[in-house]
Amino acid sequence: MTAADFRPVLAQDALSGHSVIVTGAGSGIGRAIALRLLALGARVTGVGRRAETLEETGRMAGADAAYAAEVCDVREADAVEALVARVGEAHGLTGLVNNAGGQFFARAEDISPRGWQAVVNLNLNAVFAITRAARPYLEASRGAVVNMSLSPVERGAIGMSHSLAARAGVLAMTRALALEWGGQGIRVNCLGPGTVLTPALADEAHAPHVAKLVAGVPLGRATSPEEVAELTAFLISPAGALMTGQLIQIDGGAHLGVPVNMLGEDGA
Numbered sequence: 001m002t003a004a005d006f007r008p009v010l011a012q013d014a015l016s017g018h019s020v021i022v023t024g025a026g027s028g029i030g031r032a033i034a035l036r037l038l039a040l041g042a043r044v045t046g047v048g049r050r051a052e053t054l055e056e057t058g059r060m061a062g063a064d065a066a067y068a069a070e071v072c073d074v075r076e077a078d079a080v081e082a083l084v085a086r087v088g089e090a091h092g093l094t095g096l097v098n099n100a101g102g103q104f105f106a107r108a109e110d111i112s113p114r115g116w117q118a119v120v121n122l123n124l125n126a127v128f129a130i131t132r133a134a135r136p137y138l139e140a141s142r143g144a145v146v147n148m149s150l151s152p153v154e155r156g157a158i159g160m161s162h163s164l165a166a167r168a169g170v171l172a173m174t175r176a177l178a179l180e181w182g183g184q185g186i187r188v189n190c191l192g193p194g195t196v197l198t199p200a201l202a203d204e205a206h207a208p209h210v211a212k213l214v215a216g217v218p219l220g221r222a223t224s225p226e227e228v229a230e231l232t233a234f235l236i237s238p239a240g241a242l243m244t245g246q247l248i249q250i251d252g253g254a255h256l257g258v259p260v261n262m263l264g265e266d267g268a
């Protein structure tokens, strides 16, 4: 199967009546998620710092789509809490997709305390603040949280100590909240995409490393944003009703690493 063979599987109205916040909805994976949730009938609030790209997502969805763009830096806890309350009071909340995230790539010795803090604030502290704010609304709807992580979160990677520390924290939080909030009917899961060729990774500086990463994927290709979007929609929908506390790596097997091959070159 190539990325072009991908077909969505959920029914047209699978998310009708849902209200979902998607952070980072103005680009890449977050935009694909927002568009898919809208197509499945959900109301989507797209969050990010740039109004222009968030609004472009709305235009791509079409005039009939129940979409609102909300400009907000997710690291501003007070602003994020107020935003969640506004959406929750107006429309309820059945889903929260914590997709906004990112990092610069550097060896640990080249990461200043402020650089570490910036990445941990974005990828861990902001996720806690928004998820905590969403809890009462998710309890009311028996809703779901999807946290965007990284395929190598349990394995390590070079140049990402700050980001991996933050994502490992999110994974631990995912499992803890799945336990704490399961009794309230709230499900919490993590997705670990492999290499996704979004504009963030498609520049010249990253191209050679990215090509190597993709070449090493057992299933031989990158992950598409649409594949991540379909899995996110599944986890929010009733089809995912018994899934919680999971890390699902959608990476063509890349998280398995370089194979130990006891049969030699031709044995794979």
Ligand SMILES: CCCCCCCCCCC/C=C/C(=O)SCCNC(=O)CCNC(=O)[C@H](O)C(C)(C)COP(=O)(O)OP(=O)(O)OC[C@H]1O[C@@H](n2cnc3c(N)ncnc32)[C@H](O)[C@@H]1OP(=O)(O)O
Pocket (backbone or CB within 6 Å): 101, 102, 103, 104, 105, 106, 110, 111, 112, 113, 114, 115, 116, 118, 119, 122, 150, 151, 152, 155, 193, 194, 195, 196, 200, 201, 213, 251, 254, 255, 256, 257
């Ligand atoms: C198991 C195998 C599996 C293999 C297959 C899977 C592979 C998956 C690989 C995928 C990797 C992940 C990809 C993605 O995440 S794509 C999404 C990427 N998008 C981004 O990352 C967004 C870009 N990044 C940023 O916007 C910023 O870096 C960030 C938000 C993180 C910080 O922004 P902020 O505005 O807060 O930061 P400042 O510019 O004010 O700087 C703060 C301090 O950070 C220092 N800094 C910044 N850049 C660097 C750098 N390149 N090197 C070192 N330090 C840096 C900066 O100097 C500031 O510190 P000081 O004040 O002390 O100077």
Ligand SMILES: NC(=O)C1=CN([C@@H]2O[C@H](COP(=O)(O)OP(=O)(O)OC[C@H]3O[C@@H](n4cnc5c(N)ncnc54)[C@H](OP(=O)(O)O)[C@@H]3O)[C@@H](O)[C@H]2O)C=CC1
Pocket (backbone or CB within 6 Å): 023, 024, 025, 026, 027, 028, 029, 030, 047, 048, 049, 050, 051, 053, 072, 073, 074, 075, 099, 100, 101, 102, 103, 122, 148, 149, 150, 151, 192, 193, 194, 195, 196, 197, 198, 199, 200, 201
């Ligand atoms: N691409 C890949 O290969 C992989 C990506 N991931 C993860 O998936 C997620 C999406 O990645 P991708 O789509 O590739 O990257 P993008 O850089 O395209 O998307 C990141 C989004 O997050 C938003 N964002 C960043 N900082 C903030 C902030 N402080 N407040 C609010 N919004 C913010 C950005 O919008 P704005 O700038 O307008 O604020 C942007 O829309 C990230 O968490 C990433 O680490 C995981 C595995 C692989």
